[in-house]
Amino acid sequence: MNWWHDLPADEPFGLDNLPYGVAEFPDGPRVVVRIADHALDIARLAEQAGMESGMVWESGSLNAFLDQGPEAWAAARAWLQDTLRGTERADCVAPHLHPLAGVAMRLPIEVADYVDFYASEHHATNVGRMFRPDSEPLTPNWKHLPIGYHGRSGTIVASGTEIVRPSGQRKPPESTAPVFGPSVRLDIEAELGFVVGGGTRLGQPVAMADAWQHIFGVVILNDWSARDIQAWEYVPLGPFLGKSFATSIGAWVTPMAALSEAKVPLPGQDPAPLRYLAGEAAYGLDIHYEVDWNGTIVSRPEYREMYWSPAQMVAHMTVNGATLRSGDIFGSGTISGPAKETRGCFLELTWSGQEPVTLADASTRTFLEDGDTITLRASAPGPNGTVIGLAECVGTIAPAR
Numbered sequence: 001m002n003w004w005h006d007l008p009a010d011e012p013f014g015l016d017n018l019p020y021g022v023a024e025f026p027d028g029p030r031v032v033v034r035i036a037d038h039a040l041d042i043a044r045l046a047e048q049a050g051m052e053s054g055m056v057w058e059s060g061s062l063n064a065f066l067d068q069g070p071e072a073w074a075a076a077r078a079w080l081q082d083t084l085r086g087t088e089r090a091d092c093v094a095p096h097l098h099p100l101a102g103v104a105m106r107l108p109i110e111v112a113d114y115v116d117f118y119a120s121e122h123h124a125t126n127v128g129r130m131f132r133p134d135s136e137p138l139t140p141n142w143k144h145l146p147i148g149y150h151g152r153s154g155t156i157v158a159s160g161t162e163i164v165r166p167s168g169q170r171k172p173p174e175s176t177a178p179v180f181g182p183s184v185r186l187d188i189e190a191e192l193g194f195v196v197g198g199g200t201r202l203g204q205p206v207a208m209a210d211a212w213q214h215i216f217g218v219v220i221l222n223d224w225s226a227r228d229i230q231a232w233e234y235v236p237l238g239p240f241l242g243k244s245f246a247t248s249i250g251a252w253v254t255p256m257a258a259l260s261e262a263k264v265p266l267p268g269q270d271p272a273p274l275r276y277l278a279g280e281a282a283y284g285l286d287i288h289y290e291v292d293w294n295g296t297i298v299s300r301p302e303y304r305e306m307y308w309s310p311a312q313m314v315a316h317m318t319v320n321g322a323t324l325r326s327g328d329i330f331g332s333g334t335i336s337g338p339a340k341e342t343r344g345c346f347l348e349l350t351w352s353g354q355e356p357v358t359l360a361d362a363s364t365r366t367f368l369e370d371g372d373t374i375t376l377r378a379s380a381p382g383p384n385g386t387v388i389g390l391a392e393c394v395g396t397i398a399p400a401r
């Protein structure tokens, strides 16, 4: 027996999880798999085992592996679980395990396109009330289609990357003209990010029944948002510089195969969506989040509260014939539930800054201050009472430059 053979059921990165990442080794970056607090150098393990298909892991990103599609992902996972659960190949495994403390992780994906959705009814209602107090909080289209916008893939960064406070235009309520300067309403958005694998042909929509085949796995995603810049610029084309300065993702991608026990029905859709958005694939995921602000947990969003299913997001963003590419990432939108303590951004949690939160050191906050650190954590139920952890997503705010 080796230590990875009898990990406790509450180990978030046990053999039922096996998330993929990319580590910087002295001789170059390679794809690795996380087991508890170790990174397994699967490229070298596969090489030693004479496994040809392991060549895709000899890479600085997961993209080549993502390109191989669902059958290859399943085969790789089966081989890994078989190798790790058995004892006969333990001598081959052991030399390729590296303690995480000594391994630098990089952004695991060469990000292709990035879309961010708006799938929480509670978030959309709350934001509508604050941004558009004179209108209905939900726009007339909201329950007919999952609203999204195209974000900036080049500014998606790995967990741990410092976030420089953005500067831009904002228009203070009492002022008639905009002013320029560092954002004074810097916020987070706790989201689930979906990593796409396998491309599609231009003009070929993805049907609901096939949608999950294109989702390789998930990461925790933080869509940093400068609310003052956003509120002034977003009419009529939507979020732009208020969100494009940085989006953080966890360094390890948990494959969908690890989340089979997390499938849950959606809270309910009324009116029923159009046919291209309907079907059995329209389910949700039971993933519990924690929002940690400088060491204090200020919110516990629940992904199962989301109105739109990830499969509906895939069907919708391709229904016009737009392609998917390996390395695309789409965000769920802010995860907010009906209760105040389950809101996934500070705009909502502090009700636009009117209800400050108190941290453990007795200081209070409305929006982010320089030096603040946000850690997003998440976990889901796994098979046989185990826990599937998503890798944390951390960012610390640096002063505006």
Ligand SMILES: O=C(O)/C=C/C(=O)CC(=O)CC(=O)O
Pocket: 116, 117, 118, 119, 120, 123, 124, 127, 128, 131, 189, 223, 225, 234, 239, 332, 333, 334
């Ligand atoms: O309602 C608006 O004008 C915009 C709301 C958002 O902040 C958009 C967004 O990033 C979507 C989300 O995360 O749910």
Ligand SMILES: [Ca+2]
Pocket: 116, 117, 189, 191, 223, 331, 333, 334
């Ligand atoms: Ca967002």
Ligand SMILES: [Mg+2]
Pocket: 222, 223, 224, 225, 243, 244, 245, 246, 247
């Ligand atoms: Mg962003």
